[in-house]
Amino acid sequence: MARVVTFSEYGGPEVLDIKDVDIAAPGPSEVRIRVKAIGLNRAESMWRSGKYVEPVKLPARLGYESAGEVDAVGSEVRHVRVGDAVSTIPSFSLNDYGMYGELVLAPAHAVVKHESFMSFEDATAIWxxxxxxxxxxxxxxxxxxxxxxxxxxxxxxxxxxxxxxxxxxxxxxxxxxxxxxxxxxxxxxxxxxxxxxxxxxxxxxxxxxxxxxxxxxxxxxxxxxxxxxxxxxxxxxxxxxxxxxxxxxxxxxxxxxxxxxxxxxxxYNLFATTTDPVRQKAATEFIFDGIRKGALKPVVARRFMFDEIREAHRELEKNQHFGRIVVTV
Missing domain, CATH: 3.40.50.720 (NAD(P)-binding Rossmann-like Domain)
Structure with missing residues (x-):
């Protein structure tokens, strides 16, 4: 059992609930992650309110970007292993996966090992x-x-x-x-x-x-x-x-x-890049290289705790923050 964020109807931040859910073992091409931080996107606010580019299958989960430690891997996963520090790249439908949770399943193609010099919070603020x-x-x-x-x-x-x-x-x-x-x-x-x-x-x-x-x-x-x-x-x-x-x-x-x-x-959207393995690899290498050189850097505006997910979404929708809103798990 682990706590995850769900919603059963469209609406404002108040429709978000935290529930205890059984998290299955990863399938062959999945990774289970014990989440340490979550980065919020405006797309998730639109998803929650039913205004996103694809219909939502209610009840639903949400969340594209999280960072944490690998808890288990599927039989076909080779690029990460248990204990690795990783983060997730937006490259999947929120009808299939949601990263707002203490323990989450992610498609293997969306999981990237992040550099040792990065914190979990920073890793949710780059992709x-x-x-x-x-x-x-x-x-x-x-x-x-x-x-x-x-x-x-x-x-x-x-x-x-x-x-x-x-x-x-x-x-x-x-x-x-x-x-x-x-x-x-x-x-x-x-x-x-x-x-x-x-x-x-x-x-x-x-x-x-x-x-x-x-x-x-x-x-x-x-x-x-x-x-x-x-x-x-x-x-x-x-x-x-x-x-x-x-x-x-x-x-x-x-x-x-x-x-x-x-x-x-x-x-334009980023999925053409993130869902293609070759293009995704080039993108991550460009970004990690830019971060190493100091040309690129994550900018975190505010941090909230997991139990404050509604407050975090309210802050997201004010459009007054500077940078990424991060939730610590």
Missing amino acids: NPLITPYGAFVESGALRPGDAVLIPAGSSSVGIGAIQVAKMVGAVPIALTRTSAKRERLLEEGAAHVVVTDEQDLVEEVLHITGGKGAQIAFDPVGGSTFPKLVAAMAEGGTILVYGALSDEVTPLPMLEVLAKRIVIRG
Whole structure:
């Protein structure tokens, strides 16, 4: 028996329950992990409220990223063994596995040994925040040295990761944030410029920064009423990578401007990278190498205890944190 987080109906953080559940022995291609830390993603909030990209099979579990020690392995697992320190990469359906628990089963392909210099908390703050921009910018070859890249929700864990990855490849990260409260932190994390969208004109500022050319790339998890401003701030032939839909507003599409500027709008998620063994290995090597060199680093905003999972989700949905929210088990 182990305690795991479940929910039986859609709703706010209050629908989350902690229950005692029998955790089976791992199947041939599974790993059982005794969890030490969990990293929270906005996707899990959307999953809990029934607003994610796939239907939820209720009652449900949730959680993509955890870190801990291997408790048992399936007969076909060779890359990790009992006692290893590991973390999990988002590369599976939450209808099949959930990492919010004291003891969890994970598909072997999602389990990675993490470096000895990393804490369990840090290990839950690197994969989604860094693989997401790695796949979008580096693996795809979309972002080139000198390119200006707009990063809405710059203080989110993926936003910070995007700043770090963009800077690492020699691009010019322009972080967008609603208020000036996080401006200095964003500059400290590597943003070349910060645009405070509630206080400054987004398009005017970006055109000023880029000498009137506009940005080559925008990396947007928000959508909503700001989207036409992103289009207006793009260079001719620029690309907007949409990887989330955090706004509840309708997202207008300024068709004539998209046509006139030949803007490319692409949907993107990290699963194409994380579910392919070769691409996942390249991503993890890039990230571990960046961490060793100090170019990439996990940023933990707040820590909660396992019994505070509802409070952790409430904090997640305030959108006021800087970096990753971590739950210690």
